[in-house]
Amino acid sequence: MTPSDAPHSHWSDLERPPLNVPALRRGLLRPGGLWTSLDVVETTGSTNSDLAARAASGLAEGTVLVAEEQTAGRGRLDRTWTAPARSGLFFSVFLEPGDIPVARWGWLPLLTGVAVATGLARAAGVDTALKWPNDLLVTVAGEERKAGGILAERAGDGVVVGTGLNVTLRAAELPAPTAGSLALAGAVSTDRETLLRAVLRSLEHWYGRWREADGDAAASGxxxxxxxxxxxxxxxxxxxxxxxxxxxGEAVAIDGDGRLVLSTDEGLREPLSAGDIVHLRGAGGELT
Structure with a gap:
């Protein structure tokens, strides 16, 4: 696994050029900003695993690792996440909110979801919805499809937050009928450099607001x-x-701890801090 600082000349899909690393660094790394380093590797198993391993021996907050291809990307519940090379955004960041109460760190994957959705709305013109706790949904041919996901893991003195997002995945390349991509959702731009810059700038914005509010999700908005x-x-x-x-039951609220509150058939309100959520069509029919 070696960082790539120059465009490759051997990619096979001309519609999926490699990321321009110097341009990304110029656009994202600045004095006083959150992002302190950015590397792009051609292929790796998991950017989350790579950063977590590095965090064990000390890692600067704001480290960003991007992969053109992940061969062992992980989602929640140890699910795999794979896609063709250069067809999406596969990246992890290291955050170290040491002055924030650890009990509030659980908001970081939800914060990342908000940041990704707002960044994509501006840069791709796609309405990206959030499925609790960490899925990114787009609408393809009138149907709700999963286009991405977020995974946060404690590492060293901080948290590694990874994002996987299908950008140019074609219908024939989808791993499941319930999957989607920005291209299939009608994105006005699928330029991965533009999208990555927008998402990381949005993440810097939301993380800054959250930290300024001492991790208070309500006060930070x-x-x-x-x-x-x-x-x-x-x-x-x-x-x-x-x-x-x-x-x-019916999902009725997100509480102050980031938990999903269900109103059950028995009239009880039950907050959930973990679990696999299936959206239903009503009358018991599964949707996603």
């Missing part, structure tokens, strides 16, 4: 922004919980 963009709220869902427990 994060809780309101997440709820506004969350496709899970206001609909019937099935929550598949640890211990083979299943709960069905």
């Amino acid at each position: 994060l809780q309101e922004a997440y709820a506004a963009g969350c496709a899970t709220l206001g609909r019937p869902v099935r929550a598949e919980l640890p211990g083979d427990r299943t709960l069905t």
